[in-house]
Amino acid sequence: MHCLRRWGGLMVLLASLFSGLAAARAQVELPELTPVRFSGDQKEVRLPADVDDLVVAAGGRYLILKLEAIRHLIVFDTVKAEIIKYLPLPSRGCFFAAGARCLVVLSPEKKTIERWDLTTFKREQVVPVPFPEKVVQMAMGHASPGPLVFLVSAGTNNQSCKFMDPNTLQLLELQQFIEPEKAVEETDSRRSRLMSRRREEQSIPKYLKSIHPSANGQLVATDYCMMMVTGTSVGYRLNRNSGLPDAAGNLLYAPKSVYSVGQDQSSVLSEWGIPYPAVQPGLFFVLHTRNRNMNAPQSGIVLRIANYPKLLFPLGKVNTELSIKRDDFKVPEEKRFTFIPDAKLLIQVPNVADKLILHKADLEAMLKNSQDDYAYVTSIPPNTAALGQTYQHQLTVNSSRKVKFELTNAPEQMTISDSGLISWKVPNEFSSPVVPVEVQLEMESALKTKYAFLINISKIVVDMAQNKELAAAMRDKARQERMQESNDKRLQLMLAKLKESGPRAKQLAENNALGYLRRLEADENRKQSAPVLRTWRDVSGNELDAQMLEVFAGRVKLKSNSSGEYDIPLNELSAVDQKYIREITAAAREAQKKTKAAESLAFSPHLQMRQVYAGLQRSLQELRGRFISARSRSREGEPLLSWRVQLLRYNGGGDLYKLFRHDEPWDSEYNKRLIPLMPAYYRTPNSKVDEGKTNLQVVSGEHCLFKDSGSVGLTEVTDELGQTVMLVEVPDKLAVEWTRPDDWEFTSEAAIKDLFGFHPDGFFALFADGAVNFISSENSLSDISRAFKRDDGGKVELK
Numbered sequence: 001m002h003c004l005r006r007w008g009g010l011m012v013l014l015a016s017l018f019s020g021l022a023a024a025r026a027q028v029e030l031p032e033l034t035p036v037r038f039s040g041d042q043k044e045v046r047l048p049a050d051v052d053d054l055v056v057a058a059g060g061r062y063l064i065l066k067l068e069a070i071r072h073l074i075v076f077d078t079v080k081a082e083i084i085k086y087l088p089l090p091s092r093g094c095f096f097a098a099g100a101r102c103l104v105v106l107s108p109e110k111k112t113i114e115r116w117d118l119t120t121f122k123r124e125q126v127v128p129v130p131f132p133e134k135v136v137q138m139a140m141g142h143a144s145p146g147p148l149v150f151l152v153s154a155g156t157n158n159q160s161c162k163f164m165d166p167n168t169l170q171l172l173e174l175q176q177f178i179e180p181e182k183a184v185e186e187t188d189s190r191r192s193r194l195m196s197r198r199r200e201e202q203s204i205p206k207y208l209k210s211i212h213p214s215a216n217g218q219l220v221a222t223d224y225c226m227m228m229v230t231g232t233s234v235g236y237r238l239n240r241n242s243g244l245p246d247a248a249g250n251l252l253y254a255p256k257s258v259y260s261v262g263q264d265q266s267s268v269l270s271e272w273g274i275p276y277p278a279v280q281p282g283l284f285f286v287l288h289t290r291n292r293n294m295n296a297p298q299s300g301i302v303l304r305i306a307n308y309p310k311l312l313f314p315l316g317k318v319n320t321e322l323s324i325k326r327d328d329f330k331v332p333e334e335k336r337f338t339f340i341p342d343a344k345l346l347i348q349v350p351n352v353a354d355k356l357i358l359h360k361a362d363l364e365a366m367l368k369n370s371q372d373d374y375a376y377v378t379s380i381p382p383n384t385a386a387l388g389q390t391y392q393h394q395l396t397v398n399s400s401r402k403v404k405f406e407l408t409n410a411p412e413q414m415t416i417s418d419s420g421l422i423s424w425k426v427p428n429e430f431s432s433p434v435v436p437v438e439v440q441l442e443m444e445s446a447l448k449t450k451y452a453f454l455i456n457i458s459k460i461v462v463d464m465a466q467n468k469e470l471a472a473a474m475r476d477k478a479r480q481e482r483m484q485e486s487n488d489k490r491l492q493l494m495l496a497k498l499k500e501s502g503p504r505a506k507q508l509a510e511n512n513a514l515g516y517l518r519r520l521e522a523d524e525n526r527k528q529s530a531p532v533l534r535t536w537r538d539v540s541g542n543e544l545d546a547q548m549l550e551v552f553a554g555r556v557k558l559k560s561n562s563s564g565e566y567d568i569p570l571n572e573l574s575a576v577d578q579k580y581i582r583e584i585t586a587a588a589r590e591a592q593k594k595t596k597a598a599e600s601l602a603f604s605p606h607l608q609m610r611q612v613y614a615g616l617q618r619s620l621q622e623l624r625g626r627f628i629s630a631r632s633r634s635r636e637g638e639p640l641l642s643w644r645v646q647l648l649r650y651n652g653g654g655d656l657y658k659l660f661r662h663d664e665p666w667d668s669e670y671n672k673r674l675i676p677l678m679p680a681y682y683r684t685p686n687s688k689v690d691e692g693k694t695n696l697q698v699v700s701g702e703h704c705l706f707k708d709s710g711s712v713g714l715t716e717v718t719d720e721l722g723q724t725v726m727l728v729e730v731p732d733k734l735a736v737e738w739t740r741p742d743d744w745e746f747t748s749e750a751a752i753k754d755l756f757g758f759h760p761d762g763f764f765a766l767f768a769d770g771a772v773n774f775i776s777s778e779n780s781l782s783d784i785s786r787a788f789k790r791d792d793g794g795k796v797e798l799k
Contacts, residue, residue, distance in 0.1 A: 028100045028101075028143065028144065028145055029100075030058055030059035030061065030100055030143060031058050031059070031061040031062075032061075032079075033059065033060055033061055033078075033079060033340070033342035033343050034079055034342075034343070035342075035343060035344040035345075035362070036078065036079060036081050036343050036344060036345045036358070036360070037081070038081050038358065041317055041359065041360050042317060042357060042358060042359055042360075043081060043357075043358040044355050044356070044357055044358070045076070045081065045082065045083070045355060045356040045358065046354065046355050047065070047067065047074070047083075047353075047354050047355055047356065048067065048070055048074075048354075049067040049068075049069035049070045049354060050067065050069060050330075050352075050353040050354050051065050051066070051067060051330075051331055051349055051353040051354075051356075052066045052067065052068045052330045052331070052353075053065075053066040053096075053330065053331060053332070053335070054066065054331065054335050054338075054349070055096065055097055055098050055139075055142065055335075056098070056142040056215075056279055056338060057075075057098030057099070057103060057118060057142055058098070058100055058101075058118050058142070058143075059100060059142060059143035059215070059279070059280075060078060060142065060143070060279035060280065060340040060342065060343065061077065061078060061079065062075050062076060062077060062078065062098070062118065063075075063076040063078060063338065063347065063356075064076075064096065064098050064103060066089075066094075066096060068092060068093075071088065071089045071091075071092060072086050072087060072088055072089060073086075073087040073088075073089060073096060073103070073105070074086055074087070075087065075121065076356065078340055078343045078345055078347070079343055081345075081358055085121045087103070087116060087121065089105065089107075090105065090107040090109075090110050090112060090114065091107045091108075091109035091110050092109070093107075093108055093109060094106060094107050094108070095108070095135055095137065095138045096138070097138045097139050097140040097148060097149075098118070098140060098142060099140045099141060099142060099143070099144050099145060099146060099148075099166060099217070100118075100141075100142070100143050100144055100145055101117070101118055101119070101145060102115050102116060102117060102118055102124075102166050102167075103115070103116040103118055104116075104138070104140070104148055104166055104169075106129065106135060106138060106150075108134075108135060111128060111129045112126055112127065112128060112129065113126070113127050113128075113129055113169055114126050115166060115169060125169055127169045130170070130171055131150075131152065131162060131171065133152035133153060133154045133162075134152060134153045134154075134636060135150055135151070135152055135153075136151045136152060136153050136159060137150075137151040137210060137211055138150050138151070139151075139211050139212065139213050139220075140166065140213060140217060141213045141214055141215050141216050141217025141218070142215050142279070143215040143216055143217075143247065144213075144215065144216050144217030144218075145166070145167065145217075146164075146165055146166045146167065146217060147163040147164060147165060147166070147172055147217060147229060148163065148164040148165070148166045149161055149162075149163055149164075149211055149213060149220055149229075150162045150163075150164065151208060151210070151211050153636055155634070155636060156634060156635050156636070156663065159208050159209070160208060161208065161211065161220070161227065161234075163229065163234070174229070174230075174232060174233055174234045175232060175233040175234070176233065176234045176235075176236070208222045208223065208224060208225075209222070209223045209224075210222060210223055212244050212245060212334075213245070214245035214246065214247060214248065214249035215246075215247035215248075215249075215279065215280075215281075216247065216248060216249060216380055217229065218230075218249045218383065219245050219249030219261065220245075221242060221243060221244065221245045221252055222242070223242050224238065224242075225237055225238050226252075226261065230384075230456075242254060243257075243258075243259055244276060244277055244334055245261075245277065246277040246278075246281060246284070246306075247277065247278070247279065247280055247281040247380070248281045248380045248453075249261065250452075250453065251277070251306065253275040253276060253277050253284055254266075254275075255274050255275075256268060256269050256274075257269060258275065258284075258306070269286070269309075270309045271286060271302070271312070272288060273286035273287055273288040273302065274286065274287045275287075275304070276334060276337065276339070278339040278340070278341050279338065279339060279340045279341065279342075280340070280341045280342055280378060281376075281377065281378055281379070281380060282305065282306055282376035282377055282378055282398070283303070283304065283305055283306065283339070283341050283363065283376070284304050284306065284339075285301050285302060285303050285304060285337070285339045285346070286301070286302045286304060287301060287320055287337060288300050288301070288302065288320060289320045289321060289324050299319065299320045299321055300314055300315060300316060300318050300319075300320060301314065301315040301318045301320065301337065301346060301359075301361075302314045302315075303315065303339070303361060303363045303366065305367075305374055305376050306376060307376070307449050307450075308374060308376075308449075310372075311367075311370070311372055311374060313363060313366040313367075313370075315346065315359060315361055317359065318346065318348065318359055320337075322348070322350040322351060322352075322357070323336040323337065323348055323349060323350050323351060324336075324351075329351055329353070330353070331349050331353060335349070336348065336349045337349075339361060341361075341363055341364075344360060344361055344362040344363070344364070345358060345359070345360065345361060346358075346359040346360075346361040347359075364398070367400065368400070372400070373399075373400045373401060373443050373445050373447045374398075374399060374400050375397055375398070375399035375400070375401075375403050375441045375443060375447075375449055376397065376398055376399075376449075376451075377395055377396065377397055377441075377451045378396045378397065378398050379393070379394070379395055379396035381393040381395070381422070381437075381453050381455075382455075383453065383454060383455060383456050384455070384456045385424070385426050385435075385455050385456070385457055386426065386457075387426055387427070387428050387429075387430060387457065388426060388427075388428045389425075389426055390423065390424070390425050390426070391422075391423070391424045391425075391426060391455060392421065392422065392423050392424075393421075393422045394419070394420060394421050394422075395416075395420035395421075395422065395439065395451075396420075397420060397441065399441070399443065400443070401443040401444045401445060402443070402444055403420070403441050403442065403443055404418075404441075404442045404443075405417075405418070405420050405439060405440070405441065406439070406440045406442065407422075407437070407438070407439060407440075408438045408439070408440045408450065409436055409437065409438035409452075410424075410435075410437050410438070411424065411435050411437075413425055413427075414437070416439065422437070422439075424455075426457070430457055432457065433456070433457055434454050434455070434456055434457070435454065435455040435457065436452065436453075436454055437452065437453055437454070437455060438450055438451070438452045439451045439452070491669065491670055494661075494670060495670070495673060497659075498659055498673060498674070501655070501659070502656075502659060502674070502677050503677070504655075505653070505655035505656040505659060505677070506656055506677045506678075506679060508652070508653070508655055508656070509648060509651070509652055509653030509655070509656045509679045510679050510680050510681065511652070512651065512652020512653065513611045513614065513615065513651045513652050513653070513679065513681050514611060514681075515652065516611070516614040516615065516618065516651060516652055517607075517610055517611045517613075517614040519614075520610075520613075520614045520617065520770075521610075524770070531547030531548055531549060531559065532547060532548070533545060533546070533547050533561075534546075534547075534548075536558060536573065536574075536577055537573070537574040537576070537577060538568070538572050538573055538574065539572055539573070539574060544558065544560055544563075544566070545560060545561075545562075546558040546559055546560040546561075546566065547559050548581070549565070551570070551581055551585060554569060554570050554571070555567055555568065555569055555570060556568050556569075556570055556573065556581065604685065604764065604772075604774075605684035605685065605686070605695075605696070605729050605764050605772070606764075606772045607681075608680075608681045608682070608683070608684055608685075608696065609696065609727060609729075609764065609766040609772045610766075610770070610772060611651070611681040612647070612651075612681060612682075612696060612727060612766065613727075613766055613770045614651065615647045615650045615651030615652075616628065616647065616650075616726070617770070618650040618651065619646075619647065619649075619650040620714070622650060623711070625713055625714045625715070626711045626712065626713045626714070627705055627706065627711055627712045627713075627714075627726075628643050628646055628647060628650075628711065629643060629646070629706075629710065629711045630642075630643050630698060630700050630706040630707065630708065630741070630743060631643060631741030632645075632646060632662065632741070633709070634663065637709075638665070639665070639741040640662065640663070640664065640665050640666065640741065641660065641662065641665075641666050641671070641739055641741060642666065642738065642739055642740055642741045642742070642743075643698060643706070643741075643743075644682060644694065644696075644738050644739065645657065645660060645666075645738075645739050648679075653679060656674075656677060656679070659674060659677075660674060660739075666737065666739040666740050666741060667737075667740070671739065672739075674739060675691075675692035675737050675738070675739055676691055676692050677692075678691075678692050678693075678694065678738040682694040682696055682738045683695075684696065684729055686729075686758065686759065687732060687735065688732055689732050689735040692737055692738060692739075693735045693736060693737055693738065694735060694736065694737075694738040695729050695730050695731070695732065695734075695735045695758075696727060696728075696729060696730075697727070697728060697730050697734070697736070697742075697743040697744040698726060698727050698743045698744070699725055699726060699727065699728060699743070699744060699746050699788050700743045700744065700745045700746065701745060701746035701747065701788065701789075703788075703789040703790060703791055703792070704746055704788055704789065704790060705717065705724060705725075705726045705768060705790050706726070706743070712790065716790065716791065717768070717790045717791065718790065718791045718793060719789070719790055719791060719792065719793065719794075719795075720769075720795070721767065721768035721769040722767055722768070722769040722771060723767070723787060723795060723796060724767060724768045724787065724788075724789070724790050725765045725766070725767055725768075725787045725788050726766055726767065726768045727765065727766035728744055728755060728763060728764070728765050728766075729758065729763055729764045729765075730744050730754070730755060730758070730763075731754070731755070731757055731758035732758070734754060746785070746788045749781040749782060749784075749785045750781075752781050752784050752785060753781075756777055759774070761776055761777045761778070762774050762775050762776040762777050763775055765787075767787075773798070775787075775798055775799075776798070776799040778799050779798050779799050783796045783798060784798065
């Protein structure tokens with residue numbers, strides 16, 4: 001029993017491995033895998049479009065490739081070396097995973113999950129996605145009946161896993177617990193107590209980046225931890241190691257090392273390159289590329305056997321550089337090469353991803369030709385046993401000579417036959433949750449190697465999982481209470497600061513906005529009054545390069561830089577120059593007329609719109625020619641705050657802007673306290689809405705200056721700025737809280753009718769050149785709609 005105690009707390013987590021799904025896994029029947037047949041050592045298979053992603057299915061018999069360009073999955077038979085099926089995707093951006101018997105497809109757009117049978121290749125079932133979180137990744141062991149694993153995001157820094165039975169497409173409610181850190185003997189009693197408390201208070205990770213299941217689905221490797229999955233529980237081991245699991249879930253392959261899950265230790269690879277597990281157990285390959293590592297001795301693929309560092313079998317004709325160099329290559333690095341030993345095949349996806357390159361890879365023949373001794377286990381022992389029942393497993397070994405088996409670490413009464421049949425009658429009374437088993441394989445040449453695995457006593461592990469889950473829940477509750485108390489104190493401090501400085505920040509924002517407007521208008525007046533240098537001609541054909549100073553009483557005053565000023569009768573200028581003068585004077589009178597008309601109308605929002613325009617102009621400059629986004633968003637894409645809040649940064653309201661919590665929505669417990677602090681320029685004279693609501697809204701739409709997601713650049717605006725509306729005053733019924741990320745959306749001509757009724761015969765609009773005009777209801781809806789578009793290419797004269 002010493003050997004059992006020696007594994008201690010480390011085995012608690014591994015005890016959860018493979019319990020609930022053992023019966024189902026024992027019944028898994030995989031399609032036959034035979035050596036691939038084609039002439040020569042290589043073959044290229046052309047595809048109808050570029051590969052975006054791929055998964056192994058049915059234990060390596062199939063590759064399922066996603067071709068987003070044609071919105072299909074294709075099934076590639078690794079034995080026949082050809083495409084055998086095209087399966088349609090329900091939408092773009094789908095996730096997919098495959099196991100021993102089925103293929104599962106999730107559509108984020110349609111929010112559905114489909115299951116396809118890998119024997120008939122027919123769709124069997126479609127169900128709604130049973131959870132609200134955003135899916136980041138999904139995966140399943142390619143030789144397993146499940147479970148299906150989803151990596152989902154529930155908000156900022158909160159990504160976790162959900163598990164589903166692929167046979168029923170129902171979520172599995174698995175108990176979760178965490179393996180305590182292994183105790184290390186400490187001479188300092190105070191440090192010993194500290195480390196003991198740290199081990200007890202470890203929590204289940206809240207942010208995972210990626211998931212990689214083993215072929216049998218029993219281990220899921222992530223970047224922060226490993227998950228041991230059974231039919232009833234998920235055990236987490238926090239570790240410093242990450243990598244890709246082998247088919248049996250016993251090893252993790254990482255750059256320059258191989259990590260043993262059972263022994264919790266790494267062994268260093270003796271060669272350059274990145275190791276990747278093979279589709280079947282016991283084998284792996286190492287990828288060499290000089291593009292990634294100039295110190296690498298060569299480029300290529302080297303086939304390897306686990307635990308045999310001196311046996312190296314290079315595939316010389318594999319050009320690995322073809323799959324490395326392109327930066328925009330969508331296929332993940334770990335999927336660009338797939339080694340299927342039973343099919344004696346290596347499949348490569350090159351940078352130009354519209355084809356597959358097949359390489360014959362007969363490692364068995366290479367081993368025989370090498371004259372070296374070897375032995376490795378190709379079977380996966382059942383990892384669960386029940387009290388009072390008999391456990392049996394026949395080891396399958398690929399070896400160069402006859403092998404002698406010996407149990408070097410095993411429980412009492414466990415035996416192994418000369419043929420490698422392991423038998424154990426599990427006692428009714430047994431205390432250890434996990435039994436480590438170590439088998440020595442000795443060949444006639446006296447060469448020895450060892451194979452180790454774990455047997456989980458399911459009932460003991462379930463009981464421990466429940467106890468650990470309860471303790472973890474209590475710790476988590478206490479932690480949440482402490483966090484809530486801390487957040488409440490922080491909120492009270494911020495509310496006190498808001499009460500003290502909020503009104504002052506609001507007043508400062510209003511004063512600065514008015515100051516910015518005055519500076520903007522002064523600058524506009526200077527530009528308008530600045531004389532334009534051009535070439536003038538009189539009726540006799542004489543020319544003069546000069547600037548026009550004024551036109552008055554039928555005479556034109558011109559100023560030449562070289563010869564001074566001239567006072568010329570208008571009728572003595574050429575017909576072209578006379579037409580030019582009439583056009584610019586008429587345009588000036590019309591602009592002045594419109595401005596005075598807008599200002600003189602009762603309840604005109606001219607001043608408020610112009611103050612908003614001053615801020616928008618500053619934002620356009622600081623954002624390098626891009627209009628401000630209609631709304632800020634969280635990392636998950638959820639709308640948070642309106643552009644009206646973002647504009648404070650550019651309109652002199654920086655102090656008010658800093659009072660907001662920009663990672664929270666507009667109506668959070670804190671942010672909603674800032675609604676009453678709306679600057680006065682967001683409230684129009686004719687408005688009768690509640691405090692904190694505004695009638696000023698940008699025009700949002702696919703072809704407008706603002707859109708639902710992202711921002712619009714000036715290069716996307718092909719119409720004249722003076723022809724394009726950016727902001728409107730909406731009726732009170734459409735008014736919203738000024739911080740709310742909601743605006744008037746231009747969806748059709750019929751939607752324009754909603755803008756009428758607030759003022760007699762029309763509505764006010766701010767154009768992109770800064771002009772505030774009253775758009776009359778006498779205009780047709782078609783003409784008005786053209787003014788809302790930034791790129792319709794037409795010119796419209798509105799009344």
